[in-house]
Amino acid sequence: MIVDVGDTPTLTWRLRDDDGEPIVPTLVVADVRDPAGQITSLTVGSDGPGNFSVQPPITVEGDWRVTWRSVGPDQVEVVGIHAFPAGEAAVWAPTLRQVAVHIPSRTRSQDSYGDDVNRPLGTFTEDTYPTGDDVSRLIGASVAVVSGMVGRPVVTPAYGLASAATALWAAYWAELSWPERDADVSLAQRLREDALLLVEQAKAVNLGAGGGTENQPDPDGLPDRLVSFSFPAPGPPLIL
Structure with a gap:
């Protein structure tokens, strides 16, 4: 994903089984790693069974990484974000x-x-x-x-x-x-x-x-x- 510095993009994670049915895990957490390596927990929202979202604030130029983790079942999803100076993305x-x-x-x-x-x-x-x-x-x-x-x-x-x-x-x-x-x-x-x-x-x-x-x-x-x-x-x- 490419964004501008200052953006707060909405990232979604939809958990589905092989039949396309929603998976409702026991727990879903997410964090964001900034270009300096600092990791910050994110607030996870949900608009329905198996649908989750976060909005990481992108404050500096460089490579960011959002990591989703679920428990019951245990799954991991990683999303890369590259931030350009404002107006260049x-x-x-x-x-x-x-x-x-x-x-x-x-x-x-x-x-x-x-x-x-x-x-x-x-x-x-x-x-x-x-x-x-x-x-x-x-x-x-x-x-x-x-x-x-x-x-x-x-x-x-x-x-x-x-x-x-x-x-x-x-x-x-x-x-x-x-x-x-x-x-x-x-x-x-x-x-x-x-x-x-x-x-x-x-x-x-x-x-x-x-x-x-x-x-x-x-x-x-x-x-x-x-x-x-x-x-x-x-x-x-x-x-x-």
């Missing part, structure tokens, strides 16, 4: 889940065991690789890149396309920044190509709606074009 910035849908294998918990080892969480947390904080920073950087190519200001009719392009761009950077095999690099390039297609569509909509009055950079001139990774093929077996 994009209301159309994608969420962690919107980035995760493009690279679900990256949302596996590094601390999972048994049947949960290969089960994607569908979002990024402190236990995924990359973490929620990592991807929040990528989202912030991707907003800057996409808004620059689409043209500022990005106006309301272009929000959806700009958000989708930014989610793809953040996923592209996540794959490129944390490669584990050559396939990750190939996927990254496909994500980038898809992002650029959406950027062009968003740019056309934005210009048609009266936005994009500032100059747009050439995407081929972006420095990440220079980055490449390769993994050597395995050599012959070692015979002792």
Whole structure:
């Protein structure tokens, strides 16, 4: 989530079972960690069975993290927040889940065991690789890149396309920044190509709606074009 310093965003947590029925835990608590590492408890509200909300006050620029915990059943949910100086956040910035849908294998918990080892969480947390904080920073950087190519200001009719392009761009950077095999690099390039297609569509909509009055950079001139990774093929077996 991307916000401005001074915002008090409303975060919701909806607990449901496999049939979509509300889960009513014995206890639900939440806290927020600020960029300096200070952890503060939050007041949890509820507007119905299984529906919970908090409103963390965002007071300084940087990476924040809200952690939900329930008892009976025991569940944990982590939400990353990146705060920009007032007036610089994009209301159309994608969420962690919107980035995760493009690279679900990256949302596996590094601390999972048994049947949960290969089960994607569908979002990024402190236990995924990359973490929620990592991807929040990528989202912030991707907003800057996409808004620059689409043209500022990005106006309301272009929000959806700009958000989708930014989610793809953040996923592209996540794959490129944390490669584990050559396939990750190939996927990254496909994500980038898809992002650029959406950027062009968003740019056309934005210009048609009266936005994009500032100059747009050439995407081929972006420095990440220079980055490449390769993994050597395995050599012959070692015979002792």
